[in-house]
Amino acid sequence: MKNQQDLFVKMVLDQWFTQEKKTSDLFIELTDDQLMNETSPGKNRGIYLLGHLTAVHDRMLPMLDFGAQLHPDLNALFLSSPDRTMDLPAVADLREHWKEVSQTMGAKMNGLTGTDWFARHTAVSEEDYLKEPHRNKLNLIINRTNHLSSHYGQLLYLKQK
Amino acid sequence: MKNQQDLFVKMVLDQWFTQEKKTSDLFIELTDDQLMNETSPGKNRGIYLLGHLTAVHDRMLPMLDFGAQLHPDLNALFLSSPDRTMDLPAVADLREHWKEVSQTMGAKMNGLTGTDWFARHTAVSEEDYLKEPHRNKLNLIINRTNHLSSHYGQLLYLKQK
Numbered sequence: 001m002k003n004q005q006d007l008f009v010k011m012v013l014d015q016w017f018t019q020e021k022k023t024s025d026l027f028i029e030l031t032d033d034q035l036m037n038e039t040s041p042g043k044n045r046g047i048y049l050l051g052h053l054t055a056v057h058d059r060m061l062p063m064l065d066f067g068a069q070l071h072p073d074l075n076a077l078f079l080s081s082p083d084r085t086m087d088l089p090a091v092a093d094l095r096e097h098w099k100e101v102s103q104t105m106g107a108k109m110n111g112l113t114g115t116d117w118f119a120r121h122t123a124v125s126e127e128d129y130l131k132e133p134h135r136n137k138l139n140l141i142i143n144r145t146n147h148l149s150s151h152y153g154q155l156l157y158l159k160q161k
Numbered sequence: 162m163k164n165q166q167d168l169f170v171k172m173v174l175d176q177w178f179t180q181e182k183k184t185s186d187l188f189i190e191l192t193d194d195q196l197m198n199e200t201s202p203g204k205n206r207g208i209y210l211l212g213h214l215t216a217v218h219d220r221m222l223p224m225l226d227f228g229a230q231l232h233p234d235l236n237a238l239f240l241s242s243p244d245r246t247m248d249l250p251a252v253a254d255l256r257e258h259w260k261e262v263s264q265t266m267g268a269k270m271n272g273l274t275g276t277d278w279f280a281r282h283t284a285v286s287e288e289d290y291l292k293e294p295h296r297n298k299l300n301l302i303i304n305r306t307n308h309l310s311s312h313y314g315q316l317l318y319l320k321q322k
Contacts, residue, residue, distance in 0.1 A: 040202075134168055154318070
């Protein structure tokens with residue numbers, strides 16, 4: 001049954017790394033100019049989604065007990081404010097932050113054991129976790145993988161026809 | 162350990178049903194006119210994504226050993242042809258098909274045991290499955306949930322501001 005736990009963790013992490021790689025590849029393919037475009041008229045620009053995904057993933061580090069956020073300054077710009085309301089950092093800096101968060105997360109994720117993944121994530125209290133054991137670290141990954149996919153679908157619209 | 166298997170399955174199915182419900186609610190909220198709009202200039206229209214998601218989910222029925230596809234006629238229109246190249250069915254009919262596929266799938270999914278979910282899906286041979294046991298039914302759900310999320314992100318663009 002240890003095998004099945006490892007298998008399940010692999011299934012979930014494979015999907016995370018697949019979506020993460022697709023998105024990283026897309027960010028590399030898109031030029032700075034393309035990232036300044038709106039994904040659809042009046043909707044989020046590429047640069048905003050790049051910052052937003054970086055901030056959401058960065059905030060997962062403390063939630064997974066992987067350490068402090070690397071760029072907590074991004075939260076105010078990309079989590080609590082909509083696009084076009086704040087002065088944003090340069091695209092080049094955001095590209096660097098994305099890569100750094102992505103690599104840090106990947107390295108930490110690969111270091112966890114199957115059992116670690118079934119422990120609660122830090123945004124859930126011990127008490128709530130006992131009642132709702134599905135609120136574990138792996139479930140956070142399932143959730144955030146789908147969040148990433150939904151924005152990936154939007155970012156695809158920035159590609160050249 | 163039986164409990165942990167049930168917990169895995171719950172985590173994956175919860176995410177499927179969450180994304181499925183969000184998408185169904187969005188289709189109900191969008192008017193027929195909104196569904197005729199493009200999600201972004203030159204990109205797929207709402208009606209095409211409605212048909213595409215219905216066809217992709219319908220095709221999961223045989224893959225999960227849940228029976229034959231309900232609407233195999235949708236495959237040519239929404240899986241092998243891009244938008245604006247074929248005459249599409251009426252939106253009202255597609256809405257019905259989506260609901261029917263969604264309900265059929267949901268009922269069948271709720272009927273499987275934890276062990277059933279770790280069996281191979283029918284698009285994988287017995288031989289390949291022995292070498293790659295992660296290619297099971299539950300993994301297909303993980304995969305298709307992310308596919309659904311990516312199109313959900315695009316469909317959101319059809320909403321009124």
